[in-house]
Amino acid sequence: MRVIVVDDSMLIRDGLSRLLEDAGVTVAHRLAEASVLEAVVGADSPDAVIIDIRMPPTFTDEGLRAAERIRDRYPAVGVLVLSQHVEPGYALRLVEDYPQGTGYLLKDRVSDIAVLVDALDRVTRGELVIDPVLVARLVGRRRRDDPVDRLSERELEVLSLVAEGLSNEAIAQRLFIGERTVESHIARMLHKLGISDDGGVHRRVLAVLAYLRHSG
Structure with a gap:
């Protein structure tokens, strides 16, 4: 499996990449900005993209909007968005518009590499993945x-x-x-x-x- 990791925090970006590589996943690119994601995906089709919801410059929903563009233009690419906090509105928006091949996980969960790899595997198969912490909150x-x-x-x-x-x-x-x-x-x-x-x-x-x- 080949993935792209997108996070403005170098610590998180490199940490996730190391965990994935140790689990046998190829990290094709490590990006610090959501704005370049489309061009990179278009040039080097990965199996999946992992991206933080809150990205520069406003740290609101840049990552989510980038994920939505990938799902529109490259439907074969699975997208897994990460969030520091439980945000049901963002999760609902993602599920309503893109019910297949997408996932929403809290960052606290991705330190468990088995959870992360399982989520990636499922979104690349076209499944929907929602963090159980979010589900429990509801x-x-x-x-x-x-x-x-x-x-x-x-x-x-x-x-x-x-x-x-x-x-x-x-x-x-x-x-x-x-x-x-x-x-x-x-x-x-x-x-x-x-x-x-x-x-x-x-x-x-x-x-x-x-x-x-x-x-x-």
Whole structure:
């Protein structure tokens, strides 16, 4: 796997790169500015890009906007955005516009190289990855007339794991239940959320969107 690491902090940029290289991942480029990312990706197609949300010059959402441009122009390139803090608004924006091949992780998590490599592997396969800390932060928060309130405790638990990007098999292992039981929970959950069974491939993503909006 070949990746590009983008972070204005040399310490974080080089630290991430070293962790990745030690795990057998090729770091093709280490960039300090989001503004040059598109040109580098266009010249040397990587498998994925890792980029901080807050980049110079304003340290607001430059990294996120650069990630969105990559997803628009180079849909085969997975994008993993990193954040120092839990920011549901940014996560929701990313998921709504780019529900495949993208991920959102907190920087505290990427020191665990297994977590980082797993996230990269999943976004390069076109999956959606959301940090479980963000998912956990959203549990229990309520809005009036929120369809998520209709879910049972177990269905909400399953949905939280779906939001983390886990497969049915992985959810079954995590909850110590059968895979068919997971399928039944998901079917009921989708029905309660008003997500029709139309054969589309994005039903789980729509469920995740409902869950993120649940944060209010």
